[in-house]
Amino acid sequence: MTDRKFIETRVCIDDDFGPFDCKLNPENRWNGWLSPYFTLDTTRELSAQTLRMADEYGYDCVSTIHVIDGFEDSRDTVHIIEGGLNRDSDDGEPNTIAVRIRWRNVGRDAVAAVSFSSATPKDRKAARRRKATGHGARRTVVVHVRWQWLHEGGDIPANVVPLSRDGLYGIGGWEWTWHFAGWWCACGADWDWHETTCTNCDLTRDTQPGKKPCDCGCDPEQGVTGEYDLESEASRAHLARTGRYLRWSESDAQPTL
Known part of the structure:
Protein backbone atom coordinates (compact mmCIF):
# COMPACT_ATOMS: atom_id res chain seq x y z
CA MET A 1 0.00 0.00 0.00
CA THR A 2 2.99 2.32 0.49
CA ASP A 3 2.63 5.10 -2.06
CA ARG A 4 3.89 8.67 -2.16
CA LYS A 5 0.46 9.67 -3.46
CA PHE A 6 -1.28 8.64 -0.24
CA ILE A 7 -2.69 11.43 1.92
CA GLU A 8 -4.22 11.58 5.38
CA THR A 9 -7.83 12.71 5.32
CA ARG A 10 -11.35 11.77 6.41
CA VAL A 11 -14.06 9.97 4.48
CA CYS A 12 -17.77 9.33 4.89
CA ILE A 13 -20.77 7.98 3.01
CA ASP A 14 -23.42 10.67 2.74
CA ASP A 15 -24.19 12.13 6.17
CA ASP A 16 -25.01 8.81 7.83
CA PHE A 17 -21.75 6.87 7.88
CA GLY A 18 -18.53 8.34 9.25
CA PRO A 19 -16.56 10.50 9.13
CA PHE A 20 -13.50 8.30 9.65
CA ASP A 21 -9.80 9.18 9.64
CA CYS A 22 -7.96 7.30 6.90
CA LYS A 23 -5.18 7.22 4.35
CA LEU A 24 -5.86 6.95 0.64
CA ASN A 25 -4.60 7.63 -2.85
CA PRO A 26 -7.00 10.27 -4.24
CA GLU A 27 -6.32 8.98 -7.77
CA ASN A 28 -7.49 5.44 -6.92
CA ARG A 29 -11.19 5.76 -7.63
CA TRP A 30 -14.15 3.64 -8.70
CA ASN A 31 -16.77 5.71 -10.54
CA GLY A 32 -15.38 8.69 -8.65
CA TRP A 33 -15.58 7.03 -5.24
CA LEU A 34 -12.56 6.66 -2.94
CA SER A 35 -10.64 3.63 -1.62
CA PRO A 36 -9.62 4.37 2.00
CA TYR A 37 -7.40 2.47 4.45
CA PHE A 38 -8.03 2.54 8.19
CA THR A 39 -6.16 1.85 11.43
CA LEU A 40 -7.42 -0.98 13.63
CA ASP A 41 -8.96 1.46 16.12
CA THR A 42 -10.85 3.23 13.33
CA THR A 43 -11.85 -0.14 11.88
CA ARG A 44 -13.46 -0.96 15.23
CA GLU A 45 -15.42 2.31 15.09
CA LEU A 46 -16.42 1.58 11.50
CA SER A 47 -17.52 -1.93 12.50
CA ALA A 48 -19.72 -0.57 15.28
CA GLN A 49 -21.39 1.84 12.88
CA THR A 50 -22.14 -0.91 10.34
CA LEU A 51 -23.77 -3.00 13.06
CA ARG A 52 -25.88 -0.07 14.26
CA MET A 53 -27.00 0.62 10.70
CA ALA A 54 -27.82 -3.06 10.15
CA ASP A 55 -29.93 -3.10 13.31
CA GLU A 56 -31.74 0.03 12.15
CA TYR A 57 -32.22 -0.65 8.43
CA GLY A 58 -31.94 -4.43 8.22
CA TYR A 59 -29.04 -6.74 7.49
CA ASP A 60 -30.35 -7.51 4.02
CA CYS A 61 -29.39 -4.03 2.85
CA VAL A 62 -26.20 -3.36 4.84
CA SER A 63 -22.77 -4.99 4.67
CA THR A 64 -21.16 -5.40 8.09
CA ILE A 65 -17.58 -5.37 9.33
CA HIS A 66 -16.53 -7.60 12.24
CA VAL A 67 -13.31 -7.49 14.27
CA ILE A 68 -12.26 -10.78 15.91
CA ASP A 69 -9.34 -10.79 18.36
CA GLY A 70 -7.06 -13.65 19.34
CA PHE A 71 -3.41 -14.61 19.91
CA GLU A 72 -0.77 -16.20 17.74
CA ASP A 73 -0.75 -19.28 20.02
CA SER A 74 -4.54 -19.56 20.33
CA ARG A 75 -6.07 -22.88 19.35
CA ASP A 76 -8.33 -22.94 16.30
CA THR A 77 -11.70 -21.36 17.03
CA VAL A 78 -15.15 -21.06 15.49
CA HIS A 79 -17.08 -17.78 15.67
CA ILE A 80 -20.76 -17.34 14.87
CA ILE A 81 -21.81 -14.09 13.18
CA GLU A 82 -25.51 -13.38 13.13
CA GLY A 83 -27.20 -11.14 10.61
CA GLY A 84 -30.84 -10.65 11.51
CA LEU A 85 -33.72 -12.86 10.45
CA ASN A 86 -33.90 -14.70 7.14
CA ARG A 87 -36.86 -13.08 5.42
CA ASP A 88 -36.96 -15.89 2.85
CA SER A 89 -37.55 -18.47 5.57
CA ASP A 90 -41.09 -19.40 6.65
CA ASP A 91 -39.79 -19.98 10.17
CA GLY A 92 -37.97 -16.66 10.37
CA GLU A 93 -34.66 -18.36 11.08
CA PRO A 94 -31.68 -16.10 11.80
CA ASN A 95 -29.03 -15.51 9.17
CA THR A 96 -25.80 -16.97 10.52
CA ILE A 97 -22.35 -17.80 9.23
CA ALA A 98 -19.52 -19.68 10.90
CA VAL A 99 -16.00 -18.28 10.80
CA ARG A 100 -13.18 -20.77 11.43
CA ILE A 101 -9.85 -19.23 12.36
CA ARG A 102 -6.49 -21.01 12.55
CA TRP A 103 -4.76 -18.46 14.75
CA ARG A 104 -1.26 -19.89 14.35
CA ASN A 105 -1.45 -19.08 10.64
CA VAL A 106 -3.01 -15.60 10.86
CA GLY A 107 0.34 -13.81 11.12
CA ARG A 108 1.57 -15.42 7.89
CA ASP A 109 -1.59 -15.20 5.81
CA ALA A 110 -4.84 -14.12 7.45
CA VAL A 111 -6.88 -14.74 4.31
CA ALA A 112 -5.75 -18.37 4.04
CA ALA A 113 -6.11 -18.91 7.81
CA VAL A 114 -9.88 -18.26 7.77
CA SER A 115 -12.78 -20.15 6.21
CA PHE A 116 -16.52 -19.49 6.10
CA SER A 117 -19.62 -21.69 6.02
CA SER A 118 -23.26 -21.70 7.02
CA ALA A 119 -23.49 -22.14 10.78
CA THR A 120 -24.57 -25.57 12.04
CA PRO A 121 -25.51 -26.70 15.56
CA LYS A 122 -22.05 -28.26 15.77
CA ASP A 123 -20.47 -24.90 14.92
CA ARG A 124 -22.51 -23.18 17.62
CA LYS A 125 -21.39 -25.73 20.18
CA ALA A 126 -17.75 -25.28 19.14
CA ALA A 127 -18.07 -21.50 19.38
CA ARG A 128 -19.41 -21.75 22.94
CA ARG A 129 -16.83 -24.29 24.04
CA ARG A 130 -13.57 -22.71 22.83
CA LYS A 131 -12.48 -19.07 23.04
CA ALA A 132 -9.43 -17.43 21.49
CA THR A 133 -7.19 -17.38 24.56
CA GLY A 134 -3.41 -17.39 24.68
CA HIS A 135 -0.23 -15.65 25.77
CA GLY A 136 1.46 -14.90 22.45
CA ALA A 137 1.36 -11.83 20.26
CA ARG A 138 -2.10 -10.42 19.64
CA ARG A 139 -3.70 -11.20 16.32
CA THR A 140 -6.78 -9.66 14.72
CA VAL A 141 -9.02 -10.85 11.91
CA VAL A 142 -11.29 -8.34 10.17
CA VAL A 143 -14.26 -9.86 8.33
CA HIS A 144 -16.50 -8.19 5.75
CA VAL A 145 -19.96 -9.82 5.35
CA ARG A 146 -22.37 -8.94 2.52
CA TRP A 147 -25.66 -10.20 3.93
CA GLN A 148 -27.71 -9.19 0.90
CA TRP A 149 -26.08 -11.99 -1.11
CA LEU A 150 -26.26 -14.71 1.56
CA HIS A 151 -29.09 -16.66 -0.03
CA GLU A 152 -28.15 -16.15 -3.67
CA GLY A 153 -26.27 -19.45 -3.88
CA GLY A 154 -22.55 -20.03 -4.29
CA ASP A 155 -19.87 -19.20 -1.75
CA ILE A 156 -20.56 -17.47 1.56
CA PRO A 157 -20.47 -13.72 0.73
CA ALA A 158 -17.76 -12.88 3.24
CA ASN A 159 -14.05 -12.26 3.11
CA VAL A 160 -11.10 -11.42 5.34
CA VAL A 161 -9.85 -7.86 5.00
CA PRO A 162 -6.06 -8.28 4.76
CA LEU A 163 -3.66 -6.12 6.75
CA SER A 164 -1.55 -3.90 4.51
CA ARG A 165 2.21 -3.54 4.86
CA ASP A 166 1.53 -0.24 6.62
CA GLY A 167 -0.70 -1.91 9.21
CA LEU A 168 -3.97 -0.61 7.75
CA TYR A 169 -7.21 -2.19 6.53
CA GLY A 170 -8.68 -1.28 3.16
CA ILE A 171 -12.45 -1.43 3.55
CA GLY A 172 -15.07 -0.75 0.90
CA GLY A 173 -12.69 0.33 -1.86
CA TRP A 174 -14.15 -0.17 -5.36
CA GLU A 175 -17.40 -1.17 -3.69
CA TRP A 176 -18.71 1.46 -1.27
CA THR A 177 -19.47 5.06 -2.13
CA TRP A 178 -16.77 6.66 0.00
CA HIS A 179 -16.18 10.38 -0.50
CA PHE A 180 -14.16 13.03 1.29
CA ALA A 181 -15.58 14.40 4.51
CA GLY A 182 -15.46 18.17 4.58
CA TRP A 183 -15.42 21.24 6.76
CA TRP A 184 -17.08 24.63 6.48
CA CYS A 185 -15.14 27.84 6.83
CA ALA A 186 -16.67 30.87 8.51
CA CYS A 187 -16.52 32.64 5.14
CA GLY A 188 -18.93 30.09 3.62
CA ALA A 189 -16.37 28.06 1.67
CA ASP A 190 -16.48 24.28 2.01
CA TRP A 191 -13.32 22.17 1.78
CA ASP A 192 -12.28 18.54 1.75
CA TRP A 193 -10.90 17.51 5.14
CA HIS A 194 -7.23 17.40 4.08
Missing part, protein backbone atom coordinates in the same frame (compact mmCIF):
# COMPACT_ATOMS: atom_id res chain seq x y z
CA GLU A 195 -7.43 20.91 2.63
CA THR A 196 -6.58 22.66 5.85
CA THR A 197 -6.38 26.31 4.74
CA CYS A 198 -9.22 28.31 3.26
CA THR A 199 -7.77 30.19 0.29
CA ASN A 200 -10.86 32.36 0.23
CA CYS A 201 -10.14 34.11 3.54
CA ASP A 202 -6.93 32.46 4.86
CA LEU A 203 -8.55 31.03 7.97
CA THR A 204 -7.52 27.43 8.67
CA ARG A 205 -9.58 24.38 9.52
CA ASP A 206 -8.16 24.18 13.04
CA THR A 207 -8.42 27.89 13.83
CA GLN A 208 -12.07 28.41 12.95
CA PRO A 209 -13.61 30.83 15.47
CA GLY A 210 -16.12 29.40 17.87
CA LYS A 211 -19.70 30.47 17.23
CA LYS A 212 -21.18 32.72 19.90
CA PRO A 213 -24.64 34.23 20.39
CA CYS A 214 -25.28 37.62 18.81
CA ASP A 215 -28.12 40.11 19.34
CA CYS A 216 -27.51 42.30 16.28
CA GLY A 217 -30.04 40.41 14.17
CA CYS A 218 -27.53 38.66 11.88
CA ASP A 219 -28.40 35.34 10.29
CA PRO A 220 -26.66 32.52 12.26
CA GLU A 221 -27.18 29.87 9.57
CA GLN A 222 -24.15 28.76 7.53
CA GLY A 223 -23.89 30.68 4.28
CA VAL A 224 -21.96 29.97 1.08
CA THR A 225 -18.94 31.44 -0.68
CA GLY A 226 -19.51 35.00 -1.89
CA GLU A 227 -22.33 35.65 0.56
CA TYR A 228 -20.10 37.19 3.24
CA ASP A 229 -18.30 40.51 3.61
CA LEU A 230 -14.67 39.52 4.18
CA GLU A 231 -13.33 43.03 3.68
CA SER A 232 -14.80 45.61 6.04
CA GLU A 233 -13.53 46.27 9.56
CA ALA A 234 -17.08 45.94 10.87
CA SER A 235 -17.45 42.43 9.46
CA ARG A 236 -14.05 41.33 10.75
CA ALA A 237 -14.92 42.73 14.18
CA HIS A 238 -18.16 40.79 14.03
CA LEU A 239 -16.17 37.65 13.21
CA ALA A 240 -13.93 38.16 16.24
CA ARG A 241 -16.95 38.74 18.48
CA THR A 242 -19.34 36.02 17.24
CA GLY A 243 -17.36 33.64 15.00
CA ARG A 244 -19.37 34.78 11.96
CA TYR A 245 -18.72 37.25 9.18
CA LEU A 246 -21.54 39.62 8.25
CA ARG A 247 -23.37 38.85 5.06
CA TRP A 248 -23.23 41.59 2.43
CA SER A 249 -26.95 42.14 3.06
CA GLU A 250 -26.14 42.81 6.73
CA SER A 251 -23.10 45.00 6.09
CA ASP A 252 -22.88 48.67 5.17
CA ALA A 253 -19.92 47.88 2.92
CA GLN A 254 -20.15 47.15 -0.80
CA PRO A 255 -18.39 44.25 -2.53
CA THR A 256 -15.18 45.08 -4.35
CA LEU A 257 -15.69 44.54 -8.06
